[in-house]
Amino acid sequence: MANAPYDILVIGSGPGGYEAAIRAHQLGLKTAIVEKNKLGGVCLNIGCIPTKALLKSAEIASQLAHISDYGFSGDGASIQADFPAIVKRSRGVADKMNKGVQFLMKKNKVDVFMGKATLLGGGKVSVEPSETMDGETVGEATEIEAKAIIIATGARARAIPTLPVDDKKIVDYKQAMLQTEQPESLVVVGAGAIGVEFAYVYHNLGTEVTIVELQDRLVPVEDEDVSKELARAYKKMGVKVMTGAQVTNVDTSGEGCVVTVETKKGTETLQAAQVLSAVGVVGNVEGFGLDEVGVEYDRGAIKVDSMYRTNVDGLYAIGDVIGGPWLAHVASHEGIVCVENIAHEMGKLDHAPHAVDYLNVPGCTYCLPQIASVGYTEAKAKEAGFDVLVGKFPFAASGKAAAIGDQTGFVKVVVDAKYGEVLGAHIIGHDATEMIAEVVTARALETTAHEVMEAMHPHPTLSEAVMEAFRDAYGQAINA
Incomplete structure (x- = not known):
C-alpha cells in the first residue's frame, strides 16, 4: 500500500530538488524527497562545492610560489603539495554540506526516502534500495503517492566513443x-x-x-x-x-x-x-520510468513549459534534465518557480510566479583568473540588432587589485546606445564570480548604465571596476 499522499514529491536532492522541497514546505505543502545516492546531489557531493575546495588549495599553491612578492622571506616552493590530503579536505567540505542538507530536511519537515525511484503513473512512485557512491546500500522498498511529482535527477558526464572512461587512464x-x-x-x-x-x-x-x-x-x-x-x-x-x-x-x-x-x-x-x-554533461533521463509514463523529450531533454510542466498531468521537471544552462543556481530558481506555481494552483499562494529569465542567468568559472558573465556578449548583442556601446576597465588600473597582488583581467560591459539598457557584462579576474551579481540585479531591475555609473561604489574595491567600465562606455572613465 502506498504511503499517505503527499502534495509534492521531489525525485533528486541536488540544489534544484532540495530547494524546491524546502520552498514547498514553506508554502504549507506536505512534501517528500527521494534520493538514490547522497543528499545534495552532484553539486554538493562531487561537483560545485568540493571542486571549489580543490581550487582553493591550487590557489594557495600558486601564492606560495610567489610568497616573496608579499614581503615574506623563505622558499615557498619548498612546501610540497600533499595530494591525498588536499582531496581529503575537499571530501570533508562535501560531507559537511551533505550534513547541512540533512539538517535542512529535518528543519523543514521534508520526509526523506533513500533509494531508487521509479515512476508508476497515476501519481505513484516505487522506491527500491540503491547503492551510493561510497558503496553503501541505502533505502528500503516502499511506494509513495503524490499530487505533484517533480523530476530533479540532474546530469552526468557526457560519454563519447573516442574517450572511453575507465576511471584509471x-x-x-x-x-x-x-x-x-x-x-x-x-x-x-x-x-x-x-x-x-x-x-x-x-x-x-x-x-x-x-x-x-x-x-x-x-x-x-x-x-x-x-x-x-x-x-x-x-x-x-x-x-x-x-x-x-x-x-x-x-x-x-x-x-x-x-x-x-x-x-x-x-x-x-x-x-x-x-x-x-x-x-560536457547529459541529463539523467533513463531508467526510472519516464518513457513508460509517456514523457515527451526535446533533443534528449525532458520537454517542459515555462512553469516546468511536462506533457504528463501532475509531472514536472527542473534542472539539468530539461537541458541547459547546466548550472546549480538555474536548477534552484526553476525549482522554486515550479513549486510556487503548483502552490498557486492548489490555492496555497495568491499569485503565480514570474517565469525564469534565461537572458539574465549568470555564468561562473572558478579557475584563476575567475570568469563571470551575464547577458549578451558583444558579438551576440550586435547579431541581435542592437547599436552597442562597449566599456572596459582593466584591473591593471585598480588600486585594490594592485594591493592584493593580482591585476589580471578586466570588466567589460555591453550597453544599448539608444536607451542605456545594460545588455551584458563580462568579468575576468580576481573574485569575478563575487562581482557579477551587481549586474544581474541591475538587469533584473531594468537599471540603466547611467544609474550604475551614478551609484556610489566603495573605494578601494574590485567592484569599482564595474562602475568604471560603464563610465568607459560613455567616454567618462576616471581611473583608466
Whole structure:
C-alpha cells in the first residue's frame, strides 16, 4: 500500500530538488524527497562545492610560489603539495554540506526516502534500495503517492566513443575529483568550465597539463575578449593550450596514454599519464520510468513549459534534465518557480510566479583568473540588432587589485546606445564570480548604465571596476 499522499514529491536532492522541497514546505505543502545516492546531489557531493575546495588549495599553491612578492622571506616552493590530503579536505567540505542538507530536511519537515525511484503513473512512485557512491546500500522498498511529482535527477558526464572512461587512464570529472594518486601529466579534453577548472587545479599542484579544445578558443561560450585573456593567463602559467583541435584516439595499452590530436596543421601525438574527458554533461533521463509514463523529450531533454510542466498531468521537471544552462543556481530558481506555481494552483499562494529569465542567468568559472558573465556578449548583442556601446576597465588600473597582488583581467560591459539598457557584462579576474551579481540585479531591475555609473561604489574595491567600465562606455572613465 502506498504511503499517505503527499502534495509534492521531489525525485533528486541536488540544489534544484532540495530547494524546491524546502520552498514547498514553506508554502504549507506536505512534501517528500527521494534520493538514490547522497543528499545534495552532484553539486554538493562531487561537483560545485568540493571542486571549489580543490581550487582553493591550487590557489594557495600558486601564492606560495610567489610568497616573496608579499614581503615574506623563505622558499615557498619548498612546501610540497600533499595530494591525498588536499582531496581529503575537499571530501570533508562535501560531507559537511551533505550534513547541512540533512539538517535542512529535518528543519523543514521534508520526509526523506533513500533509494531508487521509479515512476508508476497515476501519481505513484516505487522506491527500491540503491547503492551510493561510497558503496553503501541505502533505502528500503516502499511506494509513495503524490499530487505533484517533480523530476530533479540532474546530469552526468557526457560519454563519447573516442574517450572511453575507465576511471584509471581516462577519467571524467568525478574520478578527477576523487582520485588520491596525482598523475605526472594530464591531457584535458574540453575547455569549458569543467575543463579549465581542473586544468588549473592539477597544474598548480604540479601536474603537467595540456588542454585540447575543438572550438577555436578556451571557454567558447564566453565573450571573445575573455577567452583571449584566459589563454594568455594559462600560457603564462605554463599550461599548454591547443584550440581548433580534436582528440581522435587514446591508446591506453602501454604504461600511459598516447593521445592522437588532429589540428589545422596536421596530426600531433601527445604522451600523458592520464586523460580527463571534460566534454560536457547529459541529463539523467533513463531508467526510472519516464518513457513508460509517456514523457515527451526535446533533443534528449525532458520537454517542459515555462512553469516546468511536462506533457504528463501532475509531472514536472527542473534542472539539468530539461537541458541547459547546466548550472546549480538555474536548477534552484526553476525549482522554486515550479513549486510556487503548483502552490498557486492548489490555492496555497495568491499569485503565480514570474517565469525564469534565461537572458539574465549568470555564468561562473572558478579557475584563476575567475570568469563571470551575464547577458549578451558583444558579438551576440550586435547579431541581435542592437547599436552597442562597449566599456572596459582593466584591473591593471585598480588600486585594490594592485594591493592584493593580482591585476589580471578586466570588466567589460555591453550597453544599448539608444536607451542605456545594460545588455551584458563580462568579468575576468580576481573574485569575478563575487562581482557579477551587481549586474544581474541591475538587469533584473531594468537599471540603466547611467544609474550604475551614478551609484556610489566603495573605494578601494574590485567592484569599482564595474562602475568604471560603464563610465568607459560613455567616454567618462576616471581611473583608466
